[in-house]
Amino acid sequence: MLNALVVDSSNYYCGQLTDLLVAAGFEVESARTGAEGLEKAQQNRYRLVCCSDNLKDFASSEFCSQLRSLNGYEFVTLLVLTEHDNAKSLKQALLAGATDIFSKHDITEMETYLTRISQRESRQLSGRVLFIEDSRVLQTIIIDLLTDMGLDVDAYNYAESAWDAFQSGDYDLVITDIMLEGVMSGITLVRKIRRMQSEYGNVPIIATSGFDNLSRKIELFHLGVNDYVSKPIVREELRQRVFNHVTSYQTLRELKTQQKSLYSLAMLDEVTGLFNRHALREFAGKYFSEAYRFGRTLSVAVMDIDHLKKINEDFGFERGDELLAEFGAWLKRHVRDVDMIARWAGDEIIFILPGCDLVAANGLLERMQTRLRKIRPAGLPISVSVGVAELRKTEKDTLNSLFELADKAMYQAKMAGRDCVVMYREKEPLTE
Numbered sequence: 488m489l490n491a492l493v494v495d496s497s498n499y500y501c502g503q504l505t506d507l508l509v510a511a512g513f514e515v516e517s518a519r520t521g522a523e524g525l526e527k528a529q530q531n532r533y534r535l536v537c538c539s540d541n542l543k544d545f546a547s548s549e550f551c552s553q554l555r556s557l558n559g560y561e562f563v564t565l566l567v568l569t570e571h572d573n574a575k576s577l578k579q580a581l582l583a584g585a586t587d588i589f590s591k592h593d594i595t596e597m598e599t600y601l602t603r604i605s606q607r608e609s610r611q612l613s614g615r616v617l618f619i620e621d622s623r624v625l626q627t628i629i630i631d632l633l634t635d636m637g638l639d640v641d642a643y644n645y646a647e648s649a650w651d652a653f654q655s656g657d658y659d660l661v662i663t664d665i666m667l668e669g670v671m672s673g674i675t676l677v678r679k680i681r682r683m684q685s686e687y688g689n690v691p692i693i694a695t696s697g698f699d700n701l702s703r704k705i706e707l708f709h710l711g712v713n714d715y716v717s718k719p720i721v722r723e724e725l726r727q728r729v730f731n732h733v734t735s736y737q738t739l740r741e742l743k744t745q746q747k748s749l750y751s752l753a754m755l756d757e758v759t760g761l762f763n764r765h766a767l768r769e770f771a772g773k774y775f776s777e778a779y780r781f782g783r784t785l786s787v788a789v790m791d792i793d794h795l796k797k798i799n800e801d802f803g804f805e806r807g808d809e810l811l812a813e814f815g816a817w818l819k820r821h822v823r824d825v826d827m828i829a830r831w832a833g834d835e836i837i838f839i840l841p842g843c844d845l846v847a848a849n850g851l852l853e854r855m856q857t858r859l860r861k862i863r864p865a866g867l868p869i870s871v872s873v874g875v876a877e878l879r880k881t882e883k884d885t886l887n888s889l890f891e892l893a894d895k896a897m898y899q900a901k902m903a904g905r906d907c908v909v910m911y912r913e914k915e916p917l918t919e
């Protein structure tokens with residue numbers, strides 16, 4: 488539980504402030520004089536102290552400087568509450584160590600501030616930290632701090648073993664000493680992490696060092712370190728820096744995940760996992776313009792599953808869906824990276840095959856068909872009819888025009904008894 492001390496000579500304001508603090512989630516004690524306040528602060532360790540500028544025995548600046556000199560009070564939040572704005576005494580209070588100053592007449596501002604502090608102080612993180620430090624004593628202190636914040640810590644003395652762990656782990660933060668025992672330095676570790684191609688390579692890194700050397704710091708930032716903490720490490724400073732880095736990184740990762748799922752929703756077909764019609768229209772233009780620009784050929788194929796209606800009737804629509812899902816995954820594995828494959832509608836699938844003339848496209852689809860005869864997606868036999876058309880030299884073809892030709896050829900394949908590939912040829916009659 489967060490605790491706070493209110494030091495105010497006025498019963499009225501003391502009561503009002505206590506109510507505010509309790510509402511923000513604090514456990515509150517109070518003192519009527521500065522001396523009583525300092526005594527209580529020595530006996531207890533408060534996370535927040537509010538002192539009024541109307542104390543009978545202390546000027547607020549004096550109270551602030553005496554509180555700050557107590558053991559454990561260097562970094563606690565210390566607020567001064569004023570009844571009358573007196574710029575000079577307020578400035579003195581800030582100089583003496585007050586964190587912030589509030590008017591007793593602006594309760595709303597104070598309320599918002601306390602709620603924010605309470606949320607910040609009581610928020611537990613979750614995540615994993617890779618921590619490299621060769622001083623045992625410092626290691627223990629920092630592990631305690633990080634664990635207290637809710638983080639899981641993997642601690643190492645040597646960069647070599649930390650690097651091994653890093654490659655197989657999923658970390659939210661790396662804290663590394665720069666000068667380490669062992670062959671690999673902290674700098675090499677940072678360099679290796681930043682060279683990684685995967686998402687792991689973007690993990691935030693805090694470097695620590697006993698040498699407060701400006702040019703080294705700049706060099707570290709060049710290497711991709713996000714932050715630098717000098718030794719001796721101040722717990723409160725490190726706590727806040729860790730908090731900021733871990734939360735920003737996690738927010739960024741969440742955003743990326745959301746972006747990916749939005750992309751999936753917009754571009755991928757739910758059932759087959761293939762691109763949808765929208766994506767096909769979005770990307771097709773690029774395939775065609777590149778083919779024209781570089782004088783390359785390109786083919787479009789229309790594939791239609793045979794008798795899906797009957798499969799649905801015999802085995803149920805859900806089983807038909809399973810078949811489509813497994814078939815979609817299988818297709819993705821059997822096309823080249825450069826090909827585009829999308830579900831047009833129902834049981835119709837479109838391929839854009841850059842660099843493939845009619846014969847090559849026909850060969851590719853026939854090989855696929857031969858393999859398909861050996862698999863049973865969702866435990867069901869499957870066959871497909873396919874029509875293929877290639878860019879014509881005499882026409883300025885588009886996705887629509889080639890789709891129309893390939894669809895005609897696919898229809899011919901159905902007419903020819905299904906389970907075959909038909910090439911569309913302009914001047915000749917269609918042949919199998």
Ligand SMILES: Nc1nc2c(ncn2[C@@H]2O[C@H](COP(=O)(O)OP(=O)(O)OP(=O)(O)O)[C@@H](O)[C@H]2O)c(=O)[nH]1
Nearest residue numbers: 758791792793794795796797799804807808833834
């Ligand atoms: N399970 C399932 N079936 C679908 C889906 N989309 C379309 N279908 C079914 O696919 C069938 C397509 O039927 P048709 O175009 O008449 O052709 P077919 O039964 O496959 O027979 P042919 O194409 O002539 O070989 C229809 O019965 C649709 O209900 C889907 O997302 N899931």
